[in-house]
Amino acid sequence: MQVIIPVAGIGSRLRPHTHTQPKSLIPVAGKPILAHIIQPLIDAGFKDFIFIIGYLGDKIEEYISHNFPTINTQFVIQTTGKGIGHALLLAKDCIRNEDELMIVLGDTIFDTNLNTFIKSPFSLLGVKKVNDPRSFGVAELDGQGFISKLVEKPNIPKSNLALVGLYKIKETTQLIEALEYNIENKIKTQNEYHLTDALMRMVDAGVQFRTQEIDNWFDCGKKDMLLETNSTLLKRQKLDSPQQTETYENTIIIPPVYIAPTAQISNSIIGPFVSIGDDAVIKYSILKDSIIGPHSHLENAILHHSLIGNDASFQGVQQSLNIGDSTEINFGNEI
Numbered sequence: 418m419q420v421i422i423p424v425a426g427i428g429s430r431l432r433p434h435t436h437t438q439p440k441s442l443i444p445v446a447g448k449p450i451l452a453h454i455i456q457p458l459i460d461a462g463f464k465d466f467i468f469i470i471g472y473l474g475d476k477i478e479e480y481i482s483h484n485f486p487t488i489n490t491q492f493v494i495q496t497t498g499k500g501i502g503h504a505l506l507l508a509k510d511c512i513r514n515e516d517e518l519m520i521v522l523g524d525t526i527f528d529t530n531l532n533t534f535i536k537s538p539f540s541l542l543g544v545k546k547v548n549d550p551r552s553f554g555v556a557e558l559d560g561q562g563f564i565s566k567l568v569e570k571p572n573i574p575k576s577n578l579a580l581v582g583l584y585k586i587k588e589t590t591q592l593i594e595a596l597e598y599n600i601e602n603k604i605k606t607q608n609e610y611h612l613t614d615a616l617m618r619m620v621d622a623g624v625q626f627r628t629q630e631i632d633n634w635f636d637c638g639k640k641d642m643l644l645e646t647n648s649t650l651l652k653r654q655k656l657d658s659p660q661q662t663e664t665y666e667n668t669i670i671i672p673p674v675y676i677a678p679t680a681q682i683s684n685s686i687i688g689p690f691v692s693i694g695d696d697a698v699i700k701y702s703i704l705k706d707s708i709i710g711p712h713s714h715l716e717n718a719i720l721h722h723s724l725i726g727n728d729a730s731f732q733g734v735q736q737s738l739n740i741g742d743s744t745e746i747n748f749g750n751e752i
Contacts, residue, residue: 418535419515420463423504424451424523425471425495438727439473441523442480443643444694444708446650447675450637451477453526453650455485461531463519464488467511469504471495500609506596515589520612522582526646528633534585537627539563542616543583544628553579554613556628564626569606569613580613581634588624595619640724647708648690651675677711694727701735 424441441451455466466488470477478492493508505520512518519534521527527543534541542564544556550571556578557566568574586592595615598604604614620626635646651673670676671688677695685702693699694711702718709715710727717733725731740746 418463418517418519419465419467419512420458420519420521421467421469421505421508421512422451422454422521422523423469423495423501424477425469425474425504426498426524439477440638442476443637444692444710445526445637445643445647446654446692447677449480450526451480451523452484454521454523455481455488457527457531458519458521459485459488461535467491467493467508468523469493469495469508471498498609500605501612502596502599502610502615505612505615506593506600506610509593509596512589513593516587518586518589518592520584520586524637525582526635526637526650527581527583527631529583529629529631533629534583537585537629539625539627540587541585541627541629543581543631543634544578545581545631545634546577547579548577550574550577550579554611555579556626558628562627564620564628567613567617567620569611578628578630581631582636583631584612584616588619591619591622591624592616595622643724644690644706644708644722647692648706651690651692671705702733 424439426440442449445453468477468481468490470492471494474494481490491511493511495504495507529543542556547553551574552570554567554569555571555574555576556564557576559565592615595618598618599615600610606614616626635642635649637643637646666683668682668684669686671686673690674688675692676682677693677697679695680693680697680699682699685699685704687699687704690706691704691709693709694713696712697709698714700716702715704718705721707720707723707725709725710729712727713725713729715725715731717735718731719733
């Protein structure tokens with residue numbers, strides 16, 4: 418079974434970090450989002466991968482070739498942002514002869530038993546119950562547990578089962594036909610060709626889909642969710658990281674944190690929930706709940722809930738005060 422991963426989006430919600438690197442390569446808990454997606458699939462036995470790349474796609478191709486040399490890869494280029502449905506159709510020649518197909522969106526980290534997807538006799542869509550499903554594709558079920566309707570970003574949802582970006586498709590030929598029909602007839606939702614609309618056409622044609630509720634799901638498309646994902650993954654991981662084996666000069670480490678082996682830290686307080694990339698330099702700083710990209714340089718920084726990109730430089734203000742009696746100084750936002 419092939420795995421197809423669309424990673425052609427420009428990541429506009431994560432600007433300015435995606436000006437110079439693809440969203441899927443932004444680091445979370447010590448490695449890029451894409452690595453968190455690919456490794457569980459490899460562990461489950463998948464070997465054949467198709468990546469749909471676009472903006473800065475050469476960086477994705479280089480990363481995968483260097484870090485996952487044992488998998489079989491094909492790269493398909495999407496030059497215009499017309500949606501996931503359009504992206505998948507570009508790969509039709511790669512998947513046309515496949516009996517089954519796994520589709521995994523390239524900005525979603527998930528926890529689930531992939532064997533359930535592999536062994537399912539039906540096409541299977543990963544779902545998760547959410548409080549507000551209006552921003553997602555939504556699945557409605559019939560009395561037998563099969564999907565009766567799929568709607569992309571409904572204004573008035575009739576279900577709280579959100580599609581999480583993990584799909585096992587057994588009817589590959591019907592999927593290609595549905596994608597072709599929607600694009601030929603310009604069937605769009607919010608000006609994009611969505612996979613959800615193609616799957617709904619398959620449902621109307623009699624294809625049976627079931628759902629599988631995912632244990633955990635992290636949509637890493639926004640800064641707040643990215644930092645929340647970083648915190649959650651750091652809590653879980655038992656990292657044999659430098660903070661457990663090295664002592665940094667005049668520095669306090671408050672776990673959980675990830676510190677790359679080549680990072681340099683001195684006279685600082687790091688953590689909790691901080692990830693620091695390769696060759697980053699941190700001096701006289703206090704960091705909490707933040708991601709610091711590779712090759713960044715921070716000095717006199719007090720940061721929390723912050724996302725610092727690759728090769729960034731920040732130097733805060735170091736002050737010397739001579740304060741007399743009965744004086745009050747407030748550098749905060751509140752008066």
